[in-house]
Amino acid sequence: MQAGKLTQRSEGKGAITEPAWVRYLLITAALAFLALFLLMPLAAVFVQALDKGWEAYLEALKEPDTISAIRLTLITAAVCVPLNLFFGIVASWAIAKFSFRGKSFLITLIDLPFSVSPVVSGLIYVLIFGLQGWLGPWLQAHDIKIIFAVPGIVLATVFVTFPFIARELIPLMESQGREEEEAALTLGASGLQTFFRVTFPNIKWGILYGVILCNARAMGEFGAVSVVSGHVRGSTNTIPLQVEILYNEYNYAAAFAVASLLALLALVTLAIKTVSEWKLQQSISVAGKER
Amino acid sequence: MSIDIEGISKTFGGFTALDNVSLKVPSGELVALLGPSGSGKTSLLRIIAGLEAPDSGRILFDGEEATKRQVQERQVGFVFQHYALFRHMTVFDNIAFGLTVKPKKIRPGKQEIRDKVNKLLHLIQLENLADRYPAQLSGGQRQRVALARALAVEPQVLLLDEPFGALDAKVRLELRRWLRRLHDEIHVTSVFVTHDQEEALEVADRIVVMNNGRIEQQGTPSEVYDHPATPFVYDFLGNVNLFQGRVHEGTAQMGGLNLSSPENASAHDAPAVGYVRSHDIAIERQAGDPGAIKAEVRYLLSVGPLVRVDLLLPDGNRTIEVDLTREEAERLQLTIGEQVFARPRKMRVFVDDYQI
Numbered sequence: 001m002q003a004g005k006l007t008q009r010s011e012g013k014g015a016i017t018e019p020a021w022v023r024y025l026l027i028t029a030a031l032a033f034l035a036l037f038l039l040m041p042l043a044a045v046f047v048q049a050l051d052k053g054w055e056a057y058l059e060a061l062k063e064p065d066t067i068s069a070i071r072l073t074l075i076t077a078a079v080c081v082p083l084n085l086f087f088g089i090v091a092s093w094a095i096a097k098f099s100f101r102g103k104s105f106l107i108t109l110i111d112l113p114f115s116v117s118p119v120v121s122g123l124i125y126v127l128i129f130g131l132q133g134w135l136g137p138w139l140q141a142h143d144i145k146i147i148f149a150v151p152g153i154v155l156a157t158v159f160v161t162f163p164f165i166a167r168e169l170i171p172l173m174e175s176q177g178r179e180e181e182e183a184a185l186t187l188g189a190s191g192l193q194t195f196f197r198v199t200f201p202n203i204k205w206g207i208l209y210g211v212i213l214c215n216a217r218a219m220g221e222f223g224a225v226s227v228v229s230g231h232v233r234g235s236t237n238t239i240p241l242q243v244e245i246l247y248n249e250y251n252y253a254a255a256f257a258v259a260s261l262l263a264l265l266a267l268v269t270l271a272i273k274t275v276s277e278w279k280l281q282q283s284i285s286v287a288g289k290e291r
Numbered sequence: 292m293s294i295d296i297e298g299i300s301k302t303f304g305g306f307t308a309l310d311n312v313s314l315k316v317p318s319g320e321l322v323a324l325l326g327p328s329g330s331g332k333t334s335l336l337r338i339i340a341g342l343e344a345p346d347s348g349r350i351l352f353d354g355e356e357a358t359k360r361q362v363q364e365r366q367v368g369f370v371f372q373h374y375a376l377f378r379h380m381t382v383f384d385n386i387a388f389g390l391t392v393k394p395k396k397i398r399p400g401k402q403e404i405r406d407k408v409n410k411l412l413h414l415i416q417l418e419n420l421a422d423r424y425p426a427q428l429s430g431g432q433r434q435r436v437a438l439a440r441a442l443a444v445e446p447q448v449l450l451l452d453e454p455f456g457a458l459d460a461k462v463r464l465e466l467r468r469w470l471r472r473l474h475d476e477i478h479v480t481s482v483f484v485t486h487d488q489e490e491a492l493e494v495a496d497r498i499v500v501m502n503n504g505r506i507e508q509q510g511t512p513s514e515v516y517d518h519p520a521t522p523f524v525y526d527f528l529g530n531v532n533l534f535q536g537r538v539h540e541g542t543a544q545m546g547g548l549n550l551s552s553p554e555n556a557s558a559h560d561a562p563a564v565g566y567v568r569s570h571d572i573a574i575e576r577q578a579g580d581p582g583a584i585k586a587e588v589r590y591l592l593s594v595g596p597l598v599r600v601d602l603l604l605p606d607g608n609r610t611i612e613v614d615l616t617r618e619e620a621e622r623l624q625l626t627i628g629e630q631v632f633a634r635p636r637k638m639r640v641f642v643d644d645y646q647i
Contacts, residue, residue: 179373180375183440186441188392189388197388198377
């Protein structure tokens with residue numbers, strides 16, 4: 001009897017099936033948590049932003065300081081993402097396809113920005129480039145501004161967002177091995193041909209995934225940027241900093257209107273991420289089948 | 292194109308993969324590198340291809356130094372154990388790849404590429420699968436596509452790294468016979484790596500047996516099988532029984548047998564090991580023959596066309612394996628537990644080197 005019962009259970013709904021009420025309890029708890037801490041705040045952003053109607057919403061976005069903040073944010077992302085895309089591909093290529101001394105050290109180094117508080121990342125740059133910093137006097141003598149200026153914001157953002165693309169690509173490229181590249185080389189392909197015709201098509205969804213995550217973080221970074229920006233209105237404020245300023249001035253509708261831009265960005269990111277993750281899974285499972 | 296390998300050595304970290312290996316592969320031959328895993332056979336193949344650089348030694352193609360040549364310049368076709376097909380390309384594009392990456396000046400035209408790929412698809416009998424992706428093919432089909440891809444660039448040398456290792460037994464058998472026929476047609480100098488002795492014996496013109504980064508023996512399949520040069524080769528090729536004993540001035544004493552062993556004429560009462568293939572032992576009911584040992588039948592097992600008999604030697608703790616044909620087994624009608632006489636038809640005695 002018991003043996004029959006056991007086989008039935010493992011053949012039926014999987015060996016680790018819980019009673020129905022446990023499953024529903026767990027699912028409800030997870031959904032309630034998500035609703036309370038994610039969906040409600042997200043909805044609140046849009047409700048607050050549109051509190052005084054569309055007119056006021058658009059008016060808040062048209063304000064010159066806000067437009068300047070949007071422009072700076074776009075510039076920062078436009079510099080950071082390509083830089084990190086390049087470094088990310090180079091680093092993960094080196095790590096996945098070659099074996100060399102200090103490889104694990106390099107991986108740790110790539111992860112460093114993840115483990116350091118963004119405020120500390122900002123302070124590092126102040127220490128190096130600030131007036132009292134190591135390079136401060138020299139920079140001042142040559143009239144180069146880094147801290148409390150756009151270059152500082154870009155540097156801090158590059159630092160914070162560095163791991164996103166590399167971290168995405170390293171496991172993917174490692175799982176794919178290097179036999180396809182070797183095959184391309186024996187067939188007479190040059191290094192560049194091998195990259196663009198063999199490697200790139202295999203990692204493109206991973207790259208897209210990394211790029212959108214990196215972009216979302218580059219646009220939304222607050223801590224590190226806050227330290228190096230100096231909060232000069234209309235000049236060194238990014239969107240997150242502008243939101244904070246508006247909020248501190250009790251200008252809630254405007255603050256939430258600007259914040260809704262970031263929330264919108266998050267939703268778009270989420271959508272692209274879902275698609276690219278799905279495609280990524282597909283390319284991995286194809287790779288798995290081929291082994 | 293002939294390949295000359297001169298004194299190649301290669302270490303990975305502290306592991307010696309190849310230890311001063313020299314080998315000549317004449318033009319147009321199909322040579323098997325045979326050995327257990329870790330014997331250095333794959334490393335040697337990758338060094339010939341240029342995918343790995345040797346620590347010392349030279350590679351010559353047609354007598355010309357090629358050690359420093361880039362992979363792309365070597366004109367080798369390489370077939371990987373796990374196919375390494377480009378997963379995002381169709382079968383057609385996979386085969387065409389080598390042609391489409393040629394520099395503009397020498398790249399054939401579109402129509403020419405199409406004709407060539409179709410010809411190769413015909414050769415590998417996959418004409419109607421040209422638009423499939425690798426993931427949609429079976430293992431045997433993938434490996435044939437990999438072979439066609441390698442042949443498309445008309446390589447001077449074809450290198451195959453355990454090409455049938457990932458396939459199931461029946462497909463493996465079919466494909467290796469197909470490879471043999473293919474080689475008879477196109478005669479490209481080929482080197483293939485395998486750990487499967489049967490595969491090497493069946494396919495290759497010449498077998499190079501490797502062990503611990505060295506070449507143990509090379510020769511035609513029948514040479515290495517019938518006249519193994521070292522105990523390792525004996526052990527690795529075919530099923531073998533070991534007898535411990537001593538050898539003295541050309542006469543060996545092995546487990547109660549006296550045998551002449553002319554190749555050890557200079558040995559003086561040295562410990563020795565005798566090797567007998569399991570199909571080189573006859574089982575008899577009558578004693579009579581002085582060259583036979585008394586033994587007891589322990590197990591009988593039918594293995595396809597053969598019957599495997601385990602015999603327990605009189606010392607009570609060593610067994611030997613004997614392979615009988617079905618006819619022999621039926622004639623003898625052996626039963627478990629009965630006493631018989633085993634007569635080695637052919638034994639090769641090696642002085643035991645490991646003793647000091």
